[in-house]
């Protein structure tokens with residue numbers, strides 16, 4: 064009986080980045096009828112171009128322990144539900160100077176508090192594991208970082224959502240929200256394969272449009288000012304480490320090298336832009352990344368960049384961060400609080416925490432629609448990403 | 455030389471902006487015939503062909519469809535033909551394919567069903583990779599160093615990024631729609647080399663078919679365009695040798711248990 068009631072509820076998810084795909088999967092698994100609309104290709108927004116780091120949480124253990132704990136928990140879950148989309152070789156937090164090493168005890172305590180296993184390695188042990196790390200390093204922590212493939216990450220969620228009945232429409236752009244009075248009752252979309260316009264009715268719309276979430280909520284007359292905050296990454300030819308190599312200290316510019324396949328991706332920086340669509344890359348950011356990357360792994364000097372790219376963090380402008388927030392680390396808004404029914408927005412967070420973000424969002428959807436259906440994404444192993452293309 | 459390449463001053467050409475004429479293949483299912491649209495794009499010579507497509511989409515024509523995600527030759531989704539040659543436009547700087555005032559021709563991959571503009575349907579392609587039991591994670595070769603070997607086992611993604619460039623360039627895939635194609639055959643060879651729990655016999659018998667590895671004409675176009683060091687042509691040759699060797703062995707040792 065209850066099952067039937069769930070299935071008769073149709074939810075439209077806007078955006079097929081890591082947030083939207085995880086929300087679609089969670090809702091489909093709970094039994095909802097789900098439709099995903101994405102204006103471009105899957106993962107063509109922020110997610111596809113991110114740094115590919117499956118966070119262990121260690122990166123934020125000193126600056127933001129709440130996020131760090133969430134990362135640590137999600138790291139465990141994601142490893143078990145999509146091992147086929149990840150390189151799981153761990154990571155190091157390397158001290159290159161006395162200044163870095165001064166963080167040792169603070170980092171150790173913070174990791175302990177957040178439940179992150181982080182043994183200390185001597186310089187000799189570091190070099191035995193990672194021979195290309197700077198020979199004069201002063202030791203490192205070993206943490207359970209990993210590396211994912213952002214596109215395959217998204218496709219795995221979507222393939223599984225499809226198996227559970229979801230419809231997924233890439234190249235389908237939301238132009239308007241269908242509204243009766245102020246209540247949102249669906250979306251008006253352009254199918255860019257045909258250039259035809261159509262309406263998709265829904266009981267509820269989830270806005271997971273990342274840095275463009277403000278544009279969607281503006282369609283309902285809502286103010287959700289975003290502060291797109293990009294970072295540059297430089298992908299170097301050649302793999303010089305097996306593990307993710309971080310510099311020990313507070314998170315800062317150019318402090319991490321993420322190996323992936325046959326490349327080493329240097330990152331990242333942070334600044335503010337007015338518009339998230341095409342972001343010009345400042346030359347000095349590239350220079351800084353190359354210089355700091357080489358400080359961690361001197362052999363990178365022999366390599367050359369094969370790709371230089373940037374995307375914007377989908378951050379909400381500080382001035383609207385207030386009591387509407389459902390959680391820290393990411394923001395999940397029920398716009399009923401502002402008088403608009405039928406619209407939920409989920410932004411922020413990380414790809415590494417997208418499953419948890421989806422759980423919070425789907426819980427909110429359930430409570431809004433009066434449905435009782437437990438979250439099952441923790442224990443549901445995901446389909447092969449390839450299944451997305453041929454089912 | 456390499457040292458110079460990694461210097462950002464080399465990677466970036468100051469503030470120079472070129473005007474490039476993009477000729478882009480267009481097709482929408484509902485509206486008429488395929489045609490080419492022309493767009494003038496202001497772009498720095500170090501920026502990529504994909505950056506230009508994104509600029510067209512952002513500032514000139516929001517209906518242009520093309521696939522992309524990673525922008526560093528890792529996801530395999532952006533493959534198109536640039537000036538007639540299969541490329542990942544995310545790693546092709548403008549200055550590599552034209553000069554200021556020049557033209558860049560962008561067309562969808564061949565040998566796949568066309569969906570719209572630069573987007574093709576890769577369903578069959580992925581099904582064949584799945585049929586070869588191709589797994590994405592491999593154990594990696596140890597990173598080279600002076601003295602002792604690491605005893606740790608590492609994993610990493612397979613070299614093949616499943617971009618389909620090889621299939622588009624392959625003359626046999628163009629004439630035989632049932633041909634497995636270079637990527638799936640290279641995948642089969644990888645699975646035979648490192649089976650990871652998969653039965654190599656089933657991978658062999660899958661490849662040892664009329665539309666399998668014997669169909670290849672040895673044109674080597676696949677290895678020419680492969681952006682990810684897979685060398686599918688060499689893999690197909692190795693696969694054939696392996697199958698031949700087994701056939702011969704079987705001939706000489708009839709009744710042997712090895713029935714591969």
Ligand SMILES: Cc1cc2nc3c(=O)[nH]c(=O)nc-3n(C[C@H](O)[C@H](O)[C@H](O)COP(=O)(O)OP(=O)(O)OC[C@H]3O[C@@H](n4cnc5c(N)ncnc54)[C@H](O)[C@@H]3O)c2cc1C
Nearest residue numbers: 078080081082102108109110114116237273294376414415
């Ligand atoms: C530089 C950088 C590095 C990062 N590195 C990491 C990392 O290593 N590990 C990690 O876990 N996280 C990382 N992150 C964070 C992570 O990438 C983001 O939090 C995450 O990708 C956000 O996903 P999303 O789905 O919310 O947004 P997006 O991926 O941007 O998805 C939103 C989607 O909505 C679509 N859309 C927009 N408007 C419309 C419309 N009108 N109609 C239909 N669709 C629309 C867009 O095309 C887009 O695909 C990084 C972020 C940045 C900026």
Ligand code: SF4
Nearest residue numbers: 614615617618620680
């Ligand atoms: S073999 Fe090379 S060209 Fe073919 S799909 Fe794989 S990476 Fe692409």
Ligand code: FES
Nearest residue numbers: 524525530532544
């Ligand atoms: S965008 Fe990923 S390979 Fe080009």
